[in-house]
Amino acid sequence: MANKFKLLITLSVLTGIGMISILAIWLYGSYNNRLELFLSSAERSMFNVVQDVYQAHSNDIKREQGGALGTLRKNLRSKYTDAEIDTLFKDLVSSYKGRPFRGDAGMHQDYKQKHLNGKSGGELMAPYLFSQIKISDALIAEIKEKFHSALEAKGVRADYEITTELFPRDSLFAIRKEYRAKKLSWTRPIMIDAVESKFLIVKFKHVWKNLLFDLGWQLGIAILLVSIFIGSFIYLFKTIFRQNRLAEMQKAFVNNMTHELKTPVSTVMTAIEAIQLYGVRHDHEKMDRYLAISRNELDHLSDMIDRVLQLDVDEHTGLKLDKxxxxxxxxxxxxxxxxxxxxxxxVLISLDLDIPFLSINADISHLRNVINNLLENSVKYSGDPVDIKIAVQEYADHVEFTVSDQGKGIAPEYQKEIFEMFFRVPEGNLHQVKGFGIGLAYVRQVIVQHGGKISVKSSLNKGSTFIIKLPK
Incomplete structure (x- = not known):
């Protein structure tokens, strides 16, 4: 049996670990997906903000634009709008990407050598956009303000800072790989100055707070499932251990009952055998003594049978009360x-009964059995002489009576268990007091079915007080 319990516990623990691991992996994957979506959304917002800033400053660029592009723009204004000319210029730059522009006197020679002939490094903004916009603190402040407004419009309340960084374009992938490896919640670099290789980076702080809020329902489901599993696990093993303990108590009860039943039967058989085989029938004095012994043992046997029959074997209907x-x-x-x-x-029983008459609705037969069980326990677990006190109190909706003794008492850890079926307070391998562990279980059953309560106050070597409350 012990090996089966160990196997069951091991399998249950492994199942729990597997279930929690799967949920953890699921949540971690969801968190990473949310983080990617969050950063992608922030990158799109910054990209749009930078484009808006470019569009806002495009008129200044157009006015200051010189060289062949300036002359071309002036000639085209007679037939096309500025928006159409901007589109034409973008298509022109795209079609000639990788080659320098001839005749573009306004374009910096360093830019043409470093960027138009170079390969893309993974930045979000095309280099030509800011090729002729002067990057200033005021422009960076404008970008930051508009980005903040964009995040507020999306309902994002994250803590972040926007920094400008200088590094070669060909090192962007390595840089991104490095801060992703460090689990940094930073956006991809967005180029704002192609000549100086200046980039904007949004660095979010404590972004996990926002992500956990977004994952609220998933996290709630995971916590609920884990709680249900742990609760079921605890309840299962409590039930298993309880049933195992009950089985052990029942086994002890059967062994004890077998011994208790066998003793009086053996005594009576011996007495009858002496009368029949050894001529005791002619000795009236011995015959009367053997018959008296047999009568006492049979009375003891009858008493034990009555105690067993007092217990209700039907857990659904309970005791039949005749109130x-x-x-x-x-x-x-x-x-x-x-x-x-x-x-x-x-035995000395003192009564503290200040009330001359107290009527309650109860089954008198079972009520007498309850009182006799409590008095018998006081006698069995007390020395000689036995001092018992019975007291009664009347309240508005119930009555309370107590049975107190000065016996050996009950340890605190057993004071709730003494009312369970077959339970006996452990006393080592041998119980000094005979019993079956059914008396107090019967008492509690009777009191509960009367709608009352029973409890005990006890201290070791100082005695016990049983408190019974019954409705009127």
Whole structure:
């Protein structure tokens, strides 16, 4: 059985680890996808902002433009609009990409050598856009302001900074690879000055906060699934351990019951055998003694059978109660007066009953059994003489009576378990007090079916007090 439990626990743990790992991989992949989408959106916003800035300053460029391009633009204005001329120039630059422009006196020689004959380094902005725009602090500030407005329009509230960096175009891929390897949430460089190889980079800080907010539903589902699994796992093993413990207690109960039933039967058989085989029938004194022994053992056997029969074997219907109006004070007095007759200890029961009459709706037979069980426990687990106190209190909607003793007491860790079926407080390999662990389980069952509650206050070597609350 232990090996099966170990195997079950191992398989469950491995299943849990596998499930959590799959969810973690799923969330990590979703996070990376969101990060890529977030950075791509930021890059598009910056690209659009830079284009808008170029368009805003294009008139200044056109006015200051000289050389062949300036002359060509002046000649074309008689037939075409500025927008059509801009489109024509862009197509012209695209078709001649990789070769210098002849006659473009306004284009810097360094630019023609470094960029038009070079290969693209992965920047977002085409070099020709800012080839003749003067990059100033005011222009950078304008780009930053418009980019901030673009992010606000998309509902992005991220912490970031926009920096300008200088590095060769052919090193862009290596630079991007480096900061991606460092898990930096930076956008791709956007060229703003082709001559000086100046780029704009948006550096986001703590972007994970925004991404986790976007992943809220996925994260919620993952947490829910993990919580359900862990809860089910805990509940499963609590149930398994409880059932295993119950099986052990039932086994101990059967062993104890077998021994307890076998002892009186063996004693009676021995007495009868002595009467039949050894001529005791002619010795009236011995015969009476053997018959008295047999009668006591049979009474003990009958008492044990009654205790077992008191328990309800039907968990669905419970005990069958025959309720009527009962005077609780009288029931307690009768129990106190008759209980000490059949015990082998000196029992002193004191009654603290200030109320002369207290009527409750209860099954008198089961109520008497409850009181007798509590008194018997006090006697069994106390020394000699036994001092028991019974007290009653009346409240607006219920009554409360207590049974207190000065016995050996119950350890705190067992005070809830004593009401479970077959449970007995551990005392090593041998219990000094005989019993089956069913008495208090029966008491709780009766009280609960009456709509009441039972609890215990106890300290080791100082005694126990059982508190019973019953509705009126």
């Amino acid at each position: 009527s109006q009962v005077d609780l004070i009288q029931v307690l007095k009768d129990a106190a007066n008759t209980f000490g007759i059949n015990v082998n200890k000196q």
